[in-house]
Amino acid sequence: MIASIHAVAKPDVALSVRGLTISLPKGMERTHAVEDISFELRRGQILCVIGESGSGKSVTANTIMGLLPKVIEVTAGSIEVEGREIIGLGPETLRSLRGRVVSMIFQDPLSALNPLMTVGAQIDEAMQAHGIGNPTSRRERAIELMTEVGLPDPELMYHQYPFRLSGGQRQRVMIAMALALEPTILIADEPTTALDVTTQAQILKLIREIQHRKGMSVMFITHDFGVVAEIADSVVVMEKGKVVEQGSAKKVLQSPDHPYTRRLIAAVPHLTGIDRTPMATTDTKPVIKVENLAKTYRSGSALLRTLRVVPAVNGVSFEVAPGRTLGVVGESGSGKSSLGRLLIKLMQADSGRILFDGTDIAPLQEAGFRALRQKIQLIFQDPFASLNPRMTIGRILTVGPIAHGADFATARTEARDLLNLVGLDAGAFDRYPHEFSGGQRQRIGIARALMFKPKLLIADEAVSALDVSIQAQILQLLDRIQRETGVSMIFITHDLRVASQICDQIAVMQKGRIVEQGPPSQIFLNPQSAYTRELVAAIPGERPQGFQPMAAEL
Structure with a gap:
């Protein structure tokens, strides 16, 4: 039974959540998705809701939209949208509000x-x-x-x-x-998480402009305190289904009261121009060397005047030494992910050479490359979509090595050891992907990539969808794994702050080309390319100490 809460509607409040409790099915790790939470979104303002995965942010948003799955139910509380109580409304009425209000x-x-x-x-x-x-x-x-x-x-x-x-x-x-x-109320659930810094800056500016022009109220869910610093009027901090702190953005950012808020702020990666201390190694021969790699996409029809030709990768050259990490950064559509797919041969290059351990793998067909594939492994951007939901974690980890001739007992032992290495308990072996959080699924993806003892890991936006505290843990994990195993990495990311934390060298891509390469100290403090300067300047809430402003002629 939902508790009745009587309150006088405030004319300056677009959205009011009072005493909201949402129960989870029996057998879950906690009984409530959210418990007795209350907050207000004032008309014409931006409210940022902050918290880690599992804090109840998205569940709250889906409840406001009337999109809760049937196994989860509201057991107490009130939600008023534009002064109208929506808890208990029928599907048709909710549908009429959705999108319009x-x-x-x-x-x-x-x-x-x-x-x-x-x-x-x-x-x-x-x-x-x-x-x-x-x-x-x-x-x-x-x-x-x-x-x-x-x-x-x-x-x-x-x-x-x-x-x-x-x-x-x-x-x-x-x-x-x-x-x-x-709509009068816009709920944005991590809308800039997967975006590069310049696109993110544009989207934040766009949302702010539309909000001002139309008097729209925005509930902005994010884990990035840089975004909060840029756009928020007020902030709600959630932990494990409860609101632990709320107030103005200035108050929460500059003098947070709750230890959890302070931990979240401390976990935010900051841009650094300090070059990484390289691993000691006697082998100087590049693990991978790329020369003039090119790939062009064609779609549509010239006859129908819909032909679209996009040079996704255009004359790209670089090399990665043993135990080193090359960061590949750039905007969406710059060719980063296409480059990653070419290197692991998920698609064929048009021209150029990919020398892996001295062998040019670019012209190899699948049969010829199969023996080398296990030495180049990919950590996917989306850990949920890349894991088979019908397989246990143990099966996911062992199926590849078994297909390449390993016996099950050996593969199982190695899988359990790797789960321990990435910070998961032994019980994870027999569970399914949906039973894990996003950060835990990404750890499983890393463990799967390591099952083949690769010489090269390609991480495609491996931490972009994770909250800041989990992101920091995964970056520490990758750094530790690299120092223990000596594996080389190509780290593809749109987040320059992350790249500065983990990479020895940075390659900046724009429209399929590498416009600048160098160590973090050069790329982030004294970039030579106008495009690199734009990327650094667009990072929300960041101005690195020592950053050289763009010269007037640029």
Whole structure:
């Protein structure tokens, strides 16, 4: 039974949550997803909700949207949206409010977008569901929104499918869909987590501008205190389903009261220009050497004038020494992930050489590369999508080595040892992926990559979706593993703060090319490229000590 809470609606409050308790099914690690939480989102302001994975941030947002799964239920409390109580409303009534009064930008755009519909059709559908306009006016509005959120070639992009877009571009589509009906309340669930720093700065500026122009109220869920410093009017800090601190952004950031808030702020990675102390090694021969690597994507039809030619990787050259880490940074669409897929041969290069242990693997077909594949392993960006939900963790870890001839007993022993190495208990071996948090799933992904004792790890945005405290733990784990095993790494990331913590060398990519390479001290304190300077300047809440401002001629 939901407790009745009587309160006088305040005209300056767009969203009011009072005494909200949401119960979890029996057998979970705790009884409540959130317990007796209360906060207010004032009209025309941005409220940032901060907390680690499992703190109840997204559950609260989904409850406001009426999107809770049936196994989770509200057992107490009240939620008022624009003065209207929404707890207990029927599905049809909630559907009429969704998108029009309160709208949401989801955290994972790939799973939130329909893979069988063009992005234009999906933005159109959001308007059509509420009876807005005709096909022509909806198309014009969709292209206007895509332009507003900074998507390139909006008229061509209108006809693209989600899989053809980069992660940052898909997130922009999600933002366009959320803004289609100009809602009075916008809930943004980690909307900039997967975005590069310049795109993130643009999206934050866009949300701020729209909020000011339309008087919109924004509930912004994030784990990045740099983002909080840039946009928040007020802050709510959540831990394990409870609100432990709230107040103005200035108060929480500068003089936090709760130890948990102080720990979160302390865990935020900061840009450093200090070069990493290299590992001692006698082997100086590069583990991998790339020469003039190139890959061009083509889509559409020249006959129909929809041909799109994108040079994803264009004349890229670099090398990685044993026990060293090369960071590859750049904006969405710069070619970082395409480069990673070329190196592990998930797709074929158009030209260039990839010398791995002295062997050019670029021209090799799958049969010829199979014996070397186990020596180059990939840590995927999305630890949930990359783990088979129908397999136990033990099966996920052992299936590869067994396929390459290892016996089960040996593979099982090594898997248990690696789970211990990445900080998971022995019981994880018999559990399934859905039973783990995002950070734990990423640890499993790292353990799977290490099962083959690789010489090269390629980490593609391996910590981008993790909260700051888990992110710090994973970075420490990767550093420790590298120093213990001597494995070389290529660390692909859009977060320059993370790259500065773990990389020996940094390669900055723009539109498929490497525009600058060097140690962190050069890249972050005295960058030679105007593009690198833009990236460093766009980091939210960061101005590294010693950073040279851009010269006037640039």
